Amino acid sequence: MSEPLADLRVAVLGVGLMGSYHAQALATRVKGVTVTVINDFFEPKAQEVAAAIPGARVVTDPIEAINAEDVDAVVIATPGKAHEDQVRACLQRGIPVLCEKPLTTDIASAYQLVQDELATGRTLIQVGFMRRFDAEYVQLRELIASGGLGNPLIVHCTHRNPDVPPHFDSEMMIRDSVVHEVDAVRFLLDEEITAVSVLKPTPTSSAPAGFHDPMIVILETESGRIATDEIFVRTGVAYEVRTEVVGEKGTATIGLDQNLIRTGTDGRWGGQISPGFVQRFDGAYHTELQRWADAARRGTVDGPGAWDGYAAVAVCEAGAEAVRTGQRVEVAMAKRS
Ligand SMILES: NC(=O)c1ccc[n+]([C@@H]2O[C@H](COP(=O)([O-])OP(=O)(O)OC[C@H]3O[C@@H](n4cnc5c(N)ncnc54)[C@H](O)[C@@H]3O)[C@@H](O)[C@H]2O)c1
Incomplete structure (x- = not known):
C-alpha cells in the first residue's frame, strides 16, 4: 500500500x-x-x-x-x-x-x-x-531491558477473577487466563518458555467438583529463569493482576498502584480493586x-x-497437558524461521 x-x-x-x-x-x-x-x-x-x-x-x-x-x-x-x-x-x-x-x-x-x-x-x-500496551507492563519491560534490576531471575504473577461462568474448567483457566501471563512473561523477559508444570492446591469450595481452582503454574524459560502464576478465577472479590520481577539488583512490582488505593485512615490500608478486566485494562x-x-x-x-500467538498456543497446550497429567511438560515449539 x-x-x-x-x-x-x-x-x-x-x-x-x-x-x-x-x-x-x-x-x-x-x-x-x-x-x-x-x-x-x-x-x-x-x-x-x-x-x-x-x-x-x-x-x-x-x-x-x-x-x-x-x-x-x-x-x-x-x-x-x-x-x-x-x-x-x-x-x-x-x-x-x-x-x-x-x-x-x-x-x-x-x-x-x-x-x-x-x-x-x-x-x-x-x-x-x-497487556503489551499497558503503561505498567511497558515500564517494567523497559526497566528490565535497561538493566535496572540486574539479571531478572524470577517472575511472580497473580491473576484473580471474581467469578467465571460455571463451565470455565481448569484447562480453560490455562488457555483463556494464563495465556495472558504466558505472553507477558515472553514480553518481559524476551525469551521463549520451554516447560510448564502445574500445582493443584485444595480447591475453593466455589469450584464445581473436579475443577482445580486455584492453580500454581510454573513456567521455565530457555535461559533457565522461572515464572510462577497463581491463577484463581473464583475469588468472589475482584479482578487482580499483579506481576513482580525479582532481579539480581532489586525487585519491581506492577498492578498495585493502579488498582489499590491507600486511604491511610486509622492507620489502615484500604482501597478499590478493579471489578473486571475491562476497567483494569481500558x-x-x-x-x-x-x-x-x-x-x-x-x-x-x-x-x-502471529509468532507470539503461536508461541502462546504451544505453551498453553503444554500447560493443559500438565493439568491433565500432573507432569512437567516440555513445550513443543518449532524453530523460528
Ligand atoms: N484480550 C482480552 O483481554 C480478552 C478478554 C475477553 C475475551 N477475549 C477473547 O475474545 C474472544 C471473544 O470472547 P468473548 O468473551 O467476547 O466471547 P462472547 O461469547 O461474549 O462473544 C463471542 C461472540 O461471537 C459470536 N460468534 C460465535 N462464533 C462465531 C463465528 N464463527 N462468526 C461470527 N460470530 C461468532 C457469538 O455469537 C458471540 O456473540 C475470545 O477469543 C476470547 O478469548 C479476550
Missing part, C-alpha cells in the same frame, strides 16, 4: 463481550477509523451493536464481511475455534487483522497461520495481547486499538504478531 488511508474502514466479527467493547471503542474513541461492518453468528446481537454505530451495517456471513468492498481491516473477537478460518480469509484478501487471543486453539493451525502470513511477504496479523485496549489502526492505514500491524 503506497499512500496511507485517510480513514480505515473496519469490520468487527463477533460482538459479544469483547467485540462489542472493541466496536464501540473503535467507533467513538479511536481516531481515523469508521466501523462499517458488524458480524455475529447471533444476528440480533449484531443488529443491536450496529444500531448504536452510525454508518455500520450487518453482514451475516463472517467471510463475506471480511471480503466486503467497504472493509480495509478486520477485528476478530469470535471464540477461538472460529479464528483460524477468519484470520486466513484476511490473509487471502491481504488486509490487516487484529485477532483476539488465542490465535487458534491448536498448535498445528497456529503454526500454519505463521507460515501463511510469511508466504504473503507482509505482516498482517496482530494478536490481542493487550487504557491498554485503547492504545492497542489506536496503534493497530494507525498501522493498518499503512497496510500493516503494530503489536504482538
Whole structure:
C-alpha cells in the first residue's frame, strides 16, 4: 500500500463481550477509523451493536464481511475455534487483522497461520495481547531491558477473577487466563518458555467438583529463569493482576498502584480493586486499538504478531497437558524461521 488511508474502514466479527467493547471503542474513541461492518453468528446481537454505530451495517456471513468492498481491516473477537478460518480469509484478501487471543486453539493451525502470513511477504496479523500496551507492563519491560534490576531471575504473577461462568474448567483457566501471563512473561523477559508444570492446591469450595481452582503454574524459560502464576478465577472479590520481577539488583512490582488505593485512615490500608478486566485494562485496549489502526492505514500491524500467538498456543497446550497429567511438560515449539 503506497499512500496511507485517510480513514480505515473496519469490520468487527463477533460482538459479544469483547467485540462489542472493541466496536464501540473503535467507533467513538479511536481516531481515523469508521466501523462499517458488524458480524455475529447471533444476528440480533449484531443488529443491536450496529444500531448504536452510525454508518455500520450487518453482514451475516463472517467471510463475506471480511471480503466486503467497504472493509480495509478486520477485528476478530469470535471464540477461538472460529479464528483460524477468519484470520486466513484476511490473509487471502491481504488486509490487516487484529485477532483476539488465542490465535487458534491448536498448535498445528497456529503454526500454519505463521507460515501463511510469511508466504504473503507482509505482516498482517496482530494478536490481542493487550497487556503489551499497558503503561505498567511497558515500564517494567523497559526497566528490565535497561538493566535496572540486574539479571531478572524470577517472575511472580497473580491473576484473580471474581467469578467465571460455571463451565470455565481448569484447562480453560490455562488457555483463556494464563495465556495472558504466558505472553507477558515472553514480553518481559524476551525469551521463549520451554516447560510448564502445574500445582493443584485444595480447591475453593466455589469450584464445581473436579475443577482445580486455584492453580500454581510454573513456567521455565530457555535461559533457565522461572515464572510462577497463581491463577484463581473464583475469588468472589475482584479482578487482580499483579506481576513482580525479582532481579539480581532489586525487585519491581506492577498492578498495585493502579488498582489499590491507600486511604491511610486509622492507620489502615484500604482501597478499590478493579471489578473486571475491562476497567483494569481500558487504557491498554485503547492504545492497542489506536496503534493497530494507525498501522493498518499503512497496510500493516503494530503489536504482538502471529509468532507470539503461536508461541502462546504451544505453551498453553503444554500447560493443559500438565493439568491433565500432573507432569512437567516440555513445550513443543518449532524453530523460528
Ligand atoms: N484480550 C482480552 O483481554 C480478552 C478478554 C475477553 C475475551 N477475549 C477473547 O475474545 C474472544 C471473544 O470472547 P468473548 O468473551 O467476547 O466471547 P462472547 O461469547 O461474549 O462473544 C463471542 C461472540 O461471537 C459470536 N460468534 C460465535 N462464533 C462465531 C463465528 N464463527 N462468526 C461470527 N460470530 C461468532 C457469538 O455469537 C458471540 O456473540 C475470545 O477469543 C476470547 O478469548 C479476550
